[in-house]
Amino acid sequence: MSAPLRISRLAAALLLVLVLSCGCSGESGTIRLTLATFGEFGYRELVETFERENPGITVVTRVTDFDSHHKALATALGTGRGAPDVVAIEEQYLPSMRQAADKFVDLSTFGADKLRSRWAEWKWAGGLAGDRVIGLGTDMGGLAMCYRRDLFAAAGLPTDREAVARLWPTWRAFAGVAEQFAASAPDGVHFTDSAANVFQSMVSQLDHNYFATDGSYVAGRNERLKQAFTLAGLLGARGHTAKVQPFTQEWSTAIRSGKVATVSCPSWMLALIRNAAGPHGEGRWDIATVPGGTGNRGGSYLAIPAQTKHARQAYRLAEWLTAPEQQRRSFLTTGLLPSCPEVYRDPAIRSRRDEYFSNAPVGKIYAAAADKLRPTFRGVDDAKVRPRFDAALGRIEEGTLGVPEAFREAVEQGREALEGG
Numbered sequence: 265m266s267a268p269l270r271i272s273r274l275a276a277a278l279l280l281v282l283v284l285s286c287g288c289s290g291e292s293g294t295i296r297l298t299l300a301t302f303g304e305f306g307y308r309e310l311v312e313t314f315e316r317e318n319p320g321i322t323v324v325t326r327v328t329d330f331d332s333h334h335k336a337l338a339t340a341l342g343t344g345r346g347a348p349d350v351v352a353i354e355e356q357y358l359p360s361m362r363q364a365a366d367k368f369v370d371l372s373t374f375g376a377d378k379l380r381s382r383w384a385e386w387k388w389a390g391g392l393a394g395d396r397v398i399g400l401g402t403d404m405g406g407l408a409m410c411y412r413r414d415l416f417a418a419a420g421l422p423t424d425r426e427a428v429a430r431l432w433p434t435w436r437a438f439a440g441v442a443e444q445f446a447a448s449a450p451d452g453v454h455f456t457d458s459a460a461n462v463f464q465s466m467v468s469q470l471d472h473n474y475f476a477t478d479g480s481y482v483a484g485r486n487e488r489l490k491q492a493f494t495l496a497g498l499l500g501a502r503g504h505t506a507k508v509q510p511f512t513q514e515w516s517t518a519i520r521s522g523k524v525a526t527v528s529c530p531s532w533m534l535a536l537i538r539n540a541a542g543p544h545g546e547g548r549w550d551i552a553t554v555p556g557g558t559g560n561r562g563g564s565y566l567a568i569p570a571q572t573k574h575a576r577q578a579y580r581l582a583e584w585l586t587a588p589e590q591q592r593r594s595f596l597t598t599g600l601l602p603s604c605p606e607v608y609r610d611p612a613i614r615s616r617r618d619e620y621f622s623n624a625p626v627g628k629i630y631a632a633a634a635d636k637l638r639p640t641f642r643g644v645d646d647a648k649v650r651p652r653f654d655a656a657l658g659r660i661e662e663g664t665l666g667v668p669e670a671f672r673e674a675v676e677q678g679r680e681a682l683e684g685g
Contacts, residue, residue, distance in 0.1 A: 295574050297581055300326045300348035302333035303511065304535035305402065305564075306598035310590055314581060321577055330354070330511045334647070340569065341367045347569035349578040350585075353399060354564050358390060359644040361567070365393035369568040372397045374579040382588060386638060387603040391565050399565030400586040403600040404637055405530040406630040407465060407559035410537055413550050413622060415525040419448040425624065429552040435466055435495055438555045442504040445525060456526045457518065458509050459500035459661055460654040465528035465554065466492035468561035468640055474650070474678060475643025481682060483649065484675040493653065493671050500661035507661045509654075516540035528554065530561045531630045534599035538620055551624040560637040563603065601630045608634040649678040 301307065311323045326348060328336065334357050340347035341364055353361055361368070371377075376397045380388045383401045391399030409432070413423040421444065422428055432438040442455040449455070456462060467473050467489065474483040483489060499505055506524050508515040510533065518524050519540035527537060529551070537549060566582040568575060584590060591602035595613060602608045608631040616627035643649075656674035659665040665673065 294320055294322050295577050296322050296324060297350065297574060297578055298324050298326055298348040299350045299581065300328070300333065300337070301352040302328060302330045302354070303532065304539065304598055305352065306535070306594040306600060307585065309597070310585060310593060314584055318577075318580065321581070323581060337569075340571070345571065347571045349568065349572040349574060350582050351567055351569060352402065352564045353567050354562060355390060355405075355639060356642055356646050356650060358399065358565065359642050359646055361398065362393040363644055365396050365398055367570055368393075368396075368398040369570055369572070369575050369579070370396040370398070371400065371568065371579060371582075374576065374583075376400060376579075376583065379583070382586075382604050382606075384603055384605055384634070384637075387563070390639065391567075399567045400582055401603040402564045402566060402586055403532060403562075403591070403594070404603045404634060405468070405532065405560050405562030406601040406633060406637060407468060407528070407530050407554045407561050408629050409526060409552050409554045410529040410533070410549055410621070411526045411552060412522065412524070412548055414548050415450065415453055415522065416445075418450050419445045419525075421445060423550070425550050425552045425622075428550075432555045435462075435492070435555045438462075439495055439499060439504075442499055442502075446502075446504060449525070453523055453525060454506040455504040456499065456506070456528070457515060457524045458505050458507060459496040459657040460509060461528050462499060462505075463492055463496035463653065463657055464650075465530075465559065465561055466496065466556075469556045469559040470640055472641040474646065474653075475641065477641055479643055481643070481649075481679060483653075483678055490671060493657070493674070494667055497657055497660045497667040497670060500657060501663075501667060505661055507658070510536060519545070522548075531595075531599050531601035531626075532562060534618065534621065534626070546620045547622055549620065550622040551618075551626065551629055553629060558633045558636055560639055563601075563639075595631075599626060599630075601634060605635070645682055648681040652677040652681060 307325060311325060315321060315323060337351055387401040391397060391401060411428060416423050431441050445455045470488055473489055474481060476482045506518045508518045519537060520542060527533065566586055568578045568582060572578050588604045588607050591604050592607045594600045595602050607613060614627040614631045617623045618626045653674040656670040660667060660670045
């Protein structure tokens, strides 16, 4: 064997050792991170910026629907494999995730606890599990009511957003407007999308829902919860809903085809409506204040499953995406309400308008109310119970159950879900 051949083979062997020992994935010298979210977080352009500023890190985004996303995360945590490096968790799933805090990286090991002043105090507290930091806050779920100006005009209702807001100071008044709308609405058009969407928006204004602060299941004894369920159920029973749920293809089709006149819209819903309605919806949609004035519905956190092989780099990504400047950019591009006070108190943010939604003052509607937002208390098993109430409201819409029977069934099925583990 010639010397050059021996040197060539030795060099190849050394190169193979270096590749195998570097612990990298993807292209040589590149760390590959998976970022899993649901819905529209506005991260596409942000990720491109992050990659430019962090050479050697490639971020692969994975976006699925709400339920599939959280079920996949639960499965990955349970089996110990398949979890992304950075994952978004919606607030209703946080209580159960806190019970599995050891499945997540304690972000305080990278200094997250020194950044707590970035967030509203209650938002920061939501990402804690005892003395561990398991999540960094992304957005808040400030609440408003989106409506179709053209459909309101066709039904003989006011179209100016201030006048529209005066129509429904309460949810009971909102139900009254539904009756007025139905009397003159175009054929095939429904006042709102679903009883469940209205119900969950009403519940977001309560101090607690299915569970008391001691963790006990009190859905059957919570009169305000029952009242919310009854009002939403009657909207469905009287045919005022299109029977379509957000995050479904059916919902997107109904929005695109102009079959829905109002959608209870947390700030993150704006992107969903815009994507579903498309260019045809621009200038037809507008935004008014929600019955009851305000509320906090939704909002998420970024967490790092302990399965990651690149915890430090994953933290760099999560910390960067939730930093004030990136939250500002997300609000300007998608309408996601920042959870950083320095951002939502910024006059430039509060004066922001959205051309798609008839130049609605989204900063005034969402950001100006941010200091008043407080989360509804959620029990550890909130995610087990909530779907039972939504499903019961669906059966009212389909005409298979009356409102009182549906509430009793939801309470009982919620109890069975808890007992089933």
